[in-house]
Amino acid sequence: MKKHQLLISIFILINIYSCKQESLGVSKIEGKQIAIKDSLEIDKDFDAIISPYRARLEEDMNSVISYAPETYTKNNGDLNTAIGNLMADIVFEQGNIVFNKRTTKNIDAVLLNHGGIRSIISKGDITTETAFKVMPFENSIVVVALKGQQIDSMMQYLSEAKRAHPIQGIQLTLDKNYKISKALINGKPIIKNKTYYVATNDYLYNGGDKMRFFKPSDSVYYLDYKIRNAMIDYFKKVDTINPKIDNRFTQTK
Amino acid sequence: MKRRTFIQQSTAATALVTLGGFGFQSCNASVKTKKITILHTNDVHSHIDAFGPEDGRNANQGGVARRATLVEAIRNENPNTLLLDAGDIFQGTPYFNYYGGELEFKLMSKMKYDAATIGNHDFDNGIDGLYAQLPHASFQFLSANYNFKNTVMDTHVKPYHVFKKEGIKIGVFGVGIKLDGLVDKKMYKETDYLDPIEVATDMSRILKEEEQCDLIICLSHLGYYYSKNPNKVCDLSLAKATKNIDLIIGGHTHTFLPKPTVAQNSEGKNVLVNQVGCYGINLGKIDFYFDAENNKTADGTSIIV
Numbered sequence: 001m002k003k004h005q006l007l008i009s010i011f012i013l014i015n016i017y018s019c020k021q022e023s024l025g026v027s028k029i030e031g032k033q034i035a036i037k038d039s040l041e042i043d044k045d046f047d048a049i050i051s052p053y054r055a056r057l058e059e060d061m062n063s064v065i066s067y068a069p070e071t072y073t074k075n076n077g078d079l080n081t082a083i084g085n086l087m088a089d090i091v092f093e094q095g096n097i098v099f100n101k102r103t104t105k106n107i108d109a110v111l112l113n114h115g116g117i118r119s120i121i122s123k124g125d126i127t128t129e130t131a132f133k134v135m136p137f138e139n140s141i142v143v144v145a146l147k148g149q150q151i152d153s154m155m156q157y158l159s160e161a162k163r164a165h166p167i168q169g170i171q172l173t174l175d176k177n178y179k180i181s182k183a184l185i186n187g188k189p190i191i192k193n194k195t196y197y198v199a200t201n202d203y204l205y206n207g208g209d210k211m212r213f214f215k216p217s218d219s220v221y222y223l224d225y226k227i228r229n230a231m232i233d234y235f236k237k238v239d240t241i242n243p244k245i246d247n248r249f250t251q252t253k
Numbered sequence: 254m255k256r257r258t259f260i261q262q263s264t265a266a267t268a269l270v271t272l273g274g275f276g277f278q279s280c281n282a283s284v285k286t287k288k289i290t291i292l293h294t295n296d297v298h299s300h301i302d303a304f305g306p307e308d309g310r311n312a313n314q315g316g317v318a319r320r321a322t323l324v325e326a327i328r329n330e331n332p333n334t335l336l337l338d339a340g341d342i343f344q345g346t347p348y349f350n351y352y353g354g355e356l357e358f359k360l361m362s363k364m365k366y367d368a369a370t371i372g373n374h375d376f377d378n379g380i381d382g383l384y385a386q387l388p389h390a391s392f393q394f395l396s397a398n399y400n401f402k403n404t405v406m407d408t409h410v411k412p413y414h415v416f417k418k419e420g421i422k423i424g425v426f427g428v429g430i431k432l433d434g435l436v437d438k439k440m441y442k443e444t445d446y447l448d449p450i451e452v453a454t455d456m457s458r459i460l461k462e463e464e465q466c467d468l469i470i471c472l473s474h475l476g477y478y479y480s481k482n483p484n485k486v487c488d489l490s491l492a493k494a495t496k497n498i499d500l501i502i503g504g505h506t507h508t509f510l511p512k513p514t515v516a517q518n519s520e521g522k523n524v525l526v527n528q529v530g531c532y533g534i535n536l537g538k539i540d541f542y543f544d545a546e547n548n549k550t551a552d553g554t555s556i557i558v
Contacts, residue, residue: 023545023546024287024421024543024544024545024546025544025546026468026499026542026543026544026554027286027542028540028541028544028554028555028556028557029525029540029541029542029554029558030540030542030558031512031513031525031527031538031539031557032513032538033510033513033527033529033535033536033537033538034323034536034537034538035535036303036314036316036323036533036535036536037313037314037319038303038313038314038319040323041322042316042318042319043318043321043322043325044318045363046317046318046321046364047318049356049360049363050301050302050317050318050356050360053301053348053356056351057347057351071309073310118344118345120309121309122307122308123309124307129347133345136299136344136347136349137344137377138350202437206438207434207437208436209435210434
């Protein structure tokens, strides 16, 4: 009898438990994405918080410093893009002014990373803000003295990455299997023991984007020149930019 | 397993009807459908303002003050709403260069974000730069596979959090991408990276079995999928390798999906994987309807995407 009562209590307990816990299950899931469009009203409270921050920025950002005849994106192009070529060319040109003045040497090549191009350049006026959007990072130009063997590793990296990492001073051609068929620096074959001066940024020099070939290096020159400032300086002296996709990094299909 | 307990409980209930006259129906009557809304963003990258009318790709899209209007409207419709972010809050506009992320956190707090995970760019002013902005954030930071023990972020990041909405327990945990080779070590310092799959396996077990969650969400900054590097751990591989996760909210790859992906987990059950591009152009919205198990249709959960 006692055993029976115990059993009943257990039943009651289970029942209460199951009642409280009444297993709710997911019966339906609806998923969608809502575009944040200008048809949505601006929340006034939020805008009031943003306003003073925005006003301070706009003072600096809105000055027009150059002109873009087209819209340039890093997705337009296979292994080299117009915007990437522009970035590499700017680092080469602006960086070399500082590097040459300081060392009387010249930059042989430039390597940046595709992921480091953070925005498109829209057709129309180029402002200070454009430079901030394309290059928001505080990275600076670094010139690294590399031996020919390291340049080989760099070419190998580029062939394996299969990405449009911006380059200058290098010509790299891959076959249809992404194997290197031609690799030139300054238009000449790579000489194993020769020292080359490659400009990049501090992030990549420190192994960013798995670029492990910069270290160890014979010597490093920190130009204390932010890439973004190099862009702003370049835009200020060029009335209209004109970057193009070219044959610096290609694949024969 | 769940099915078995249910059968056992029904047997008990039936037994009681004969023994004591209690009705199982009496408690069933109290069960009504409940709706949980999950709103999410990823890779907003300091895009406080909407894109300008001249922008070549995203003209007039995005903007925090517009997102705030939308979120408020959705919350008014369903108070049982969670708002989550999958990382890379920082970096991308001069707002970050000038103010270091202060405004991003202030606005997210005002919008009542519940939690965010940490993206690689959230280390862009160093781990100290992230730490310095914490006073402006009133939401949770969740990361289960970054061990911050030997950094200033120690105790400021939790592996998971359980949110309760109308009696429904929602477990949310965070996972982040491998920092080595992506972020300068001098930025993330002694942050330890743990294997995301192992950690996610652990987390989903804890949330399911110990915390008894009704819904399990993984907030991920691993990336959706890497077609050129298919073996790299990503949201799709995480979905496939784990169980009990209902939804993976992703980031990092700035992936615009035409609709949320329905993937299959290690038990062949459905997992929703979603990501809404970047820059605050879109808001993800996933509604979960809860019903008594025995009210469910024969074919289980219907997914409408």
